[in-house]
Every structure is written in C-alpha cells, then in structure tokens.
Amino acid sequence: MSSSLPVRTVAVIGGGPAGLIAAETLARAGVAVIVHEKMPTFGRKLLMAGRGGLNLTHSEDLPAFKARYAAAEPRLEPLIDAFPPDALRAWSRDLGQETFVGSSGRVFPKAMKASPLLRAWLRRLESLGVELRTRSEWRGWADDGALRFIEPDGERIERPDAVILALGGASWAKLGSDGGWTDRLAAYGVALAPFRPANSGFLVAWTDLFRERFAGQPIKSAAFSTGGRTVRGDAVIAGYGLEGGAIYALSADLRDAIQAGGAVTLTIDLRPDLTRQALTGRLHKGGKGLSAANLLRKAARLSPLETNLLREGHGVALPAEPGALAEAIKAVSLTLTACAPIDRAISTAGGVAWDGVAEDLSLKAVPDVFxxxxxxxxxxxxxxxLLQACFATGIAAARGVLARFRI
Structure with a gap:
C-alpha cells in the first residue's frame, strides 16, 4: 500500500505581478492555488504600465540597483539577490517575450507591450492548475478564521492552509489598488505605515496664461535640483503643476520637504550643458538690437515654453544684464506646495510596516498570512x-509558504 500527504492549498489575493508570480512559484511546487482578483480581469496595472512600453527592470549594476530602494534596501536586498533582474529577463524570455536594453539602461520586452506577456503568463498558470477567479473581492476573515469573498453569485468561504496578500498600494484605485485592505489588517494588530504618494506630481501655482498655453508640454534635457540632489532629464507641465520622469526621481525628497515645511523650492537649470560663463558670452554676443524674447530664443535657444517658464520663476521683468540673465536661466526657482492627489501617483510608500513582517514575509500578527x-x-x-521588487517579493512570499509547508 502507498500513501501520500494531502495537497496543500493557498489562496493568493490580488492578481497583479506579485500575486501571479507567487501563484506560479507555488504551483510549480505542487501546491493547489486559487488566485482571487476583485476586478474583471488580471494585471490591470501591469497593462497600464505597458501602454508606453513595459519597463520590466533595469540593467545597471546590482549594488546601484538595490540602492534605489533607499530605506527599504536592507529588507529588499536579499529578496532581489534571490530573484535579480537577469532572472526576471530569463522568466520573460521563457514566456516567449525576449527583452532588450534601451538607451537609458531600462529593460523592455521587444514587443513593447504588456498584453502578449500577460496572456502567455495566464495560459501558463492555467496549465499549472492554478484556479483564476475574477470579480472575487476579499472581505476579511470570518469568526472561525475562514476567508470571506464576495462574488457575483454570492459569498464564498475558503479555508486554505496559507494566504498570500498581494493587494497593491493606494494609487490608481480604478485599476484595483485602493488601499481598502488596511482596516482589515489593522483589526488584527498588523503594524501599518500611512500611505504617501511616490513617483508623484506636485502642485505649482502657475499663472492662468501659462497653464492654458503650456499644459501638457515637456521640459526637455534640463537639470532639476532640490535639497542638494540633482536629476537630469525631462518633466511635463501639468495643469496642476509638474510631473514626469525627473520629478518622479525627486519625488521622495520633494514630498518629505513639503511635509516638513509646507512647501519646497525646485530649481531648474534649463541649459545644464553650458556653464554660466559660456551662456553669458552667448547672451552678450547676441544681445545687440534684440528684444528680450528674441535674445532668449536666438542666443540661449530657449523654446517658448522655456522662456515663459523663466518668467514664471523670476517674474515678468527679467534681468537685462547678460550675466544675471544667464544665472536666471540656470536657476529657475519654482515653489511646490503639495503633492498631487495620491490616486494620481504611479506608486505609493507606506502600507504594511516592516517591523510587523517576518523574514519570510509572513505577518507577525497573523502567522499564516504572507x-x-x-x-x-x-x-x-x-x-x-517597481516591477522588479513586486516580482521579487511575490517569489519570496511563495518561498516562505513553501518553507512553512516544508516543501
């Protein structure tokens, strides 16, 4: 006679990258997995991220890569070491989605879309026996510890051996990440940190004329500085203020400074490749007989947006002396008064505090929940x-479950 141990069961709640990769990892180890997603389809935020080309990971050296996580680096470092960028690229390749490194070092699928990868991934999960349930909203725990879900045909109760929560942060609520899970965890004593916008835009009090004329236009190849940090890149004028890659790179510094002091100064060098002396020479040489607008256009080669941004930062009356004007071009000062609403942020800080999470990513207050x-x-x-850490933590949580099961 032969006997076998019963198959272990896990409920994964949340159908984004972290939840789906956790489900795949568990299913490959022979665990029975059900993934619950409250939205009508899986991976909605992943699809949104892929609209401009799905940026899966980055090719920079691993020590520099891990340093991008700042205060969370000590906790994320071993997880990313266990599933580094090269492993994510290999995983994508195994799904039939070859990747390439762009000029900025960012890594994209050659298809430049998320949908082919997501379709192949869902097919793989189904082939591994993962049950994929949409419109299945987690409502917490029943008195006996069972999981409660609301589905189109009524309430569903499950009693899995373990649970992985991958419910996202608090931005882009219409895609499923609304942070509504916090009260359910707080009721069980789970330590939480307040949500804050990350990779966020910021409010600037533009004049009406500037807002109406330039909203939606980019500031190209400038240097943005605050608090001793400088980022080279692009930004976009928004009706409410500023957004875009360079602003997102500084968003934690800007956000924290606003929280501490109520506002923060952002300085923009519109001609970072020219020294003040070289720019002064150009303005002096080209200044004869030109209006201020023509001088800025011909000698400094400022676009209409840049010229008007200069006026926003320094007032309508710009200095006439070439040296002072050059200094103004290289130091446009804008006052940022607040973050854009959190739902507009690309991602969020805050959530489950690391102090309440064990090394295997289980909750100290609810040990069978990861x-x-x-x-x-x-x-x-x-x-x-962002995606790299979502994948790495999803795999780490699944491995934590497998270790608990001794698989």
Missing amino acids: VAGEMLDWEAPTGGY
Missing part, C-alpha cells in the same frame, strides 16, 4: 525598480 508587492512599505523610482 504579504508581497506594493502592500509592503517600500518605494523606488520608475525605471523598472
């Missing part, structure tokens, strides 16, 4: 770092 993805209190700039 957490992954943006639920955890970490943040990183755009550039592939």
